Amino acid sequence: MVEVKHLTKCYGDIKAVDDISFTVETGEVLGFLGPNGAGKSTTMNMITGYISSTSGTVTIDGSEILDNPKETKKKIGYLPEIPPLYVDMTVRKYLEFMFDLKKVKLPKKEHIEEVMRLVRISEQSERIIKNLSKGYRQRVGFAQALLGNPPVLILDEPTVGLDPKQIIEIRKLIKSLGKKHTVIFSSHVLSEISATCDRIIVISNGKIVADAKTEELSTAVSGEEKLSLEIEGASADVISAIKKIPAVIRANKVKTMRDNTAKYLVEYEKGVDIRRDVFSAMARIGCPILNMQSGNETLEDMFLKLTTSDQNNYRENGGNS
Structure with a gap:
């Protein structure tokens, strides 16, 4: 050791x-x-x-x-x-x-x-x-x-x-x-x-x-987790349904795809798994999920955030030092 x-x-x-x-x-x-x-x-x-x-x-x-x-x-x-x-x-x-x-x-x-x-x-x-x-x-x-x-x-x-x-x-x-x-x-x-x-x-x-x-x-750096989704259906209905999930902090459409399909980024509370809730919410409104994956920051994003001269809040707010 x-x-x-x-x-x-x-x-x-x-x-x-x-x-x-x-x-x-x-x-x-x-x-x-x-x-x-x-x-x-x-x-x-x-x-x-x-x-x-x-x-x-x-x-x-x-x-x-x-x-x-x-x-x-x-x-x-x-x-x-x-x-x-x-x-x-x-x-x-x-x-x-x-x-x-x-x-x-x-x-x-x-x-x-x-x-x-x-x-x-x-x-x-x-x-x-x-x-x-x-x-x-x-x-x-x-x-x-x-x-x-x-x-x-x-x-x-x-x-x-x-x-x-x-x-x-x-x-x-x-x-x-x-x-x-x-x-x-x-x-x-x-x-x-x-x-x-x-x-x-x-x-x-x-x-x-x-x-x-x-x-x-x-x-640990962002303090929240992210979920990247590709969903078919009306965007307003999709975002409205996702925002009703208790742990969700924000939900945004990031890209319009073909055939009434769009990509969304959902940010939610750390330590909570919302995947089942998202699946159930989309099933209720009849909007199929075509893809779901973790959308957390890449290591490159994290590295730039942490090593920027004015971004040391992580250390001051609970990071190990």
Whole structure:
């Protein structure tokens, strides 16, 4: 488990990270999302002990990073944005070197073979690293982070510069690692975060502005839920019937379709399921529902809302920080 309490980093009068707190449970894949310059990498570097905090604490499985750095760092596998590779070594020689440098106590040959097999670089083991593709170099970086089977993995922008096929492979690898490790995965690529992580923390201007399960985040931001409908029938009758449903906040026609059909967006109270009520209401007035789906904000909409400079009301009105 990773526990961050009131972590702050100042550079002169500038607060790169401003009093942030969060906990990551064992086996959880946490996405750390924010625009460039938001404070993601600074936070990662403080969690791993590469830089010290101005104030606050980071605890890894009960061990505080600054009080007991040597033992605490053994519990962390770190993959920075640019993997720390010695490119004139072969893959195997590099991993053997990192194994010795980290003073791993496991059987050397067997453990390195296991790690290479896990990240699927066994066939590249005798190749010189500078001759590998960027995707394979990233895998070698993952392999060094996994040496010693650390319980916590910190991955800073692990898919930057990869092609779509490589991104999919790295995404699958991260999800599989999340079954046995606590993973913190930083990115500003929204699709990567939503496809890979169980939970998302959004950071903007050094502050946490949202913290929620991936599937719940857009609802947490907006404070209400949305339903997108495609219904055949008179629009006035449809809207009138929907507005009579108790939990409905507002209902609007957003697009006129063909054959007396239109699209509607219905906003309703958080935590309520109105789908059955909508179905019954439309059945009563004889207006068939042709399509019904969640209309919550996309992750892109949510990201823009949270990271706009004048939009931090979520944090001030109940968001975790």
